[in-house]
Amino acid sequence: MPRISTSLIRKAARIRPGLHLLLPECRTLEQAKLEYKWLTEELPSKKSIRWACFQRYKHVPLQYILRSQPFGALDIICKPGVLIPRWETEEWVMDIIRALNNSALSSRTIPLHICDTFTGTGCIALALSHGIPHSTFTAIDVSRKAIKLVKENMLKNNVSGGKLIEQNILSSKVCDEYPSHIDILTGNPPYIRMRDFNRDVTTSVKLFEPRLALVGELECYRNLVDHWLPKTDSFFYEIGDINQFSYVENRIKEDSNLSRSWSIGLKYDSNGKARVVYGFNTTPKGRMLLQIFAPFGTIRHLATALSKHKANSK
Template sequence: MASNRELYFELKKLVPMKVNDSAIKLILLDINGFASFSELVKHFDEQAKDLDRYQEIISRVMAGVPIQYALGHAPFLELDLIVTPDVLIPRPETEELVLFAEKIINKEYLGQREIKIADIGTGSGAIAIFLNKRIFKSTVFASDISSKVLAVAKENAIKNDSKITFYEGNMLIPFLQEKIKLDVIISNPPYIEDETTIDDNVFLNEPHLALLAKPASQYYEEIFKNVHAVMKKVILLFFEIGENMEGALTLLIKKYLPLADYEFHKDIYGKTRFLYIRNDTYEQE
């Protein structure tokens, strides 16, 4: 039987181009059933618990499967989420988006009243679940066009003890049909227009439905042009965006939300990746 230390250094030699140090640690956490890195450190020189699981994961990784799909789950802030090839692997940029949104939402609404939040194009459910757990007095909805995607998101809501109302449908259509009025919309929609710019491993393994849009602003425009029909007196909108979309999105905001306040924000790498809009032009209840 091999120890966790031995497996760690074996992985460093075996698949240096397939997994980084963080991925190696995720593998060791998984095969031992540990919940935290501190647990792994504590038992680093002890025998690994499930070598069959280890071999299964490594064979998938060596075949080119992304580590998160090989494991079947991925971390997202304090959450652990089920991931399958039907959903995008959660990204650090999306973690930045929800932390920013949490701060603004709490500043605007904290303790005032029950607010309604919608995650459009929910994927794994990461955004909806995180906000449901962190925003006091919130009702959270999540929608996606794919029933397979929603099945994963629903599993994640159960796994993370979150009460989310899910709808199948494109963009805001379910909310228009159900006549739901919202305080907050948050979305990380597809926005890659040129598939040649996508990393080969991502393009081969992750769902194109969640990546590609023509034009890149397609799904943002769908939300902008319908937002008045689903908003309360004030609505906050948060988006993850492509780093070169500021110009195109500014034009759409001026077209559909001409009196709204809006801000573009950079990620930790200095790239413009987030859009925040506050619109209170239309008083619709």
């Protein structure tokens, strides 16, 4: 990363007191000015703005300073120890809400049960519950801090009808003991490989956001295929790269039962990065969701039961 020149630091300091302190995180004067503007809009006094600039100089994430992050229609409280929601996640979650609300499903008001694994602040579960009428949800996380924060976020955003489970998704029987059938399973698991974490992740994220929320290989996708598929009609799991998609796709294609009953899709984000692996079962609700989500991404494997049915009906 190129160093910030002394002349730029001096220039920033002359424009506003404290502005130069934002440069190490913001990198450009334009970004620093924008962030300074947000701080002045959100914080009550010059003293608190100055304090916030010093925090940013120490790489503290802006959302931990301002204590919240917009996520769709919601304002999600953010606290150290729990991952800050990202725009990449917000984008695909809003696309789910849009797809369902544009479909006949919402007008028929079929109740949907959503289960959000690796819930963190609860941003995905709460946004879906808020955006999809007649839905109920369960949100699961191993972190006590996260579950406590989901409760606060439910109160703040007037979201009710949710059940929270504090458990390790990978080692406990949380899936086997899951009491109800799931219509929509969502998850944003830790998916950054250790070597990528050391190489690519910013200082701010490394110092202040929980590693538990970020670092992972394929274990959460293995857990999805091994344990959750029999419980749900559809799933949407965020991915960090195409290999995680290929892993899920191959696992499903290589198993004749899964291949028969599961259609698998891939969604890219607006930056052109592979972002979501998703799938639909051949159950009646799964088939309906497959139709509803036709514009969501690209189906890369159509359940063989459906492709045979299509071929026979030609």
